[in-house]
Amino acid sequence: MLLSVEGLTISAGGRRPILREVSLAVGKGEIVGLVGESGSGKSTLARAVLRLLPAGASASGRVLVSGEDVLAMDQGRLRSLRASQVSMIYQDPRSSLNPVRRVGDFLTERMVHTLGRSKAEARARAVELLAAVGLRDPELRLRQYPHELSGGMLQRVVVAAALAADPALLLADEATSALDVTTQAETLALLREVQAERELGMLFITHDLHLAASFCDRVHVLYAGTVVESRPAKELFEDPRHPYTAGLLACTPELDDPRPLRPIPGRPPSLDDTFAGCPFAPRCPRAEDACEEWSPRPVTVSGGSAACRLVEA
């Protein structure tokens, strides 16, 4: 397995952990979705794969990349993991690039510094990568500054940079959320193309369950730092088993769906809210008294699991 997260718990001073006992896996050539509302812990998980933990945080469990535990490896291995095995793509391409440096510098500096390429080699590779992500006139792009490119073009540059070291695993953290609809569709098509061509494993993070269901092979739904449902994307979409998953599907708009949107009442809990039982119970339309005391555990359902007492019953 390319990435295997096993019972990962991360605490950073709140009354409850940011992530609690999270497990998921990404295989070669597989796109795995991680979906949840703001604050559910998605970015914390992605960053933990690179051992970028919140300041002062403690972590338990294991994060294995190609069988090696990221949380336990020495600094040298960690540097090599970050330089070549795993690449992260963030939400806003403009925040990834320095506005006063040329696109070419952004692409080549990392190749020179962390991969030990010569400047000429790095430049040639940058041209090749920009062409591979569908940017015309790559030589011109290298000489330009970020403000001279559109958001969509910049996200292509960011994807090119992520591919520079031939990583096996891509972490895409809301990689298309800041883009307009057309550019989003183009960037998704590009991500899928490079992923399939290179048989990359991809952890695709989004707050949009409809998007995850259409883009990913398998989806994990995160709520208040715990995985509440984990299923093949199609099954999750057609027959959600956890009330939170069903709620997310009912409250996100889909084009041409005439049904009225039904927002989930209330708000996700903060790190200072604690609960003895199911964390979703206070917002759950189907909750019964006993849910407040049921300690969440994965219950086997078709294709995966759902952590819901009503599913277990």
Ligand SMILES: Nc1ncnc2c1ncn2[C@@H]1O[C@H](COP(=O)(O)OP(=O)(O)OP(=O)(O)O)[C@@H](O)[C@H]1O
């Ligand atoms: N360095 C930190 N110290 C303390 N708490 C943190 C730190 N980083 C994140 N958190 C808290 O951890 C929780 C999860 O944050 P995270 O950014 O992982 O969520 P997210 O699901 O990615 O949300 P968003 O979609 O808004 O980015 C939040 O309550 C956040 O306030």
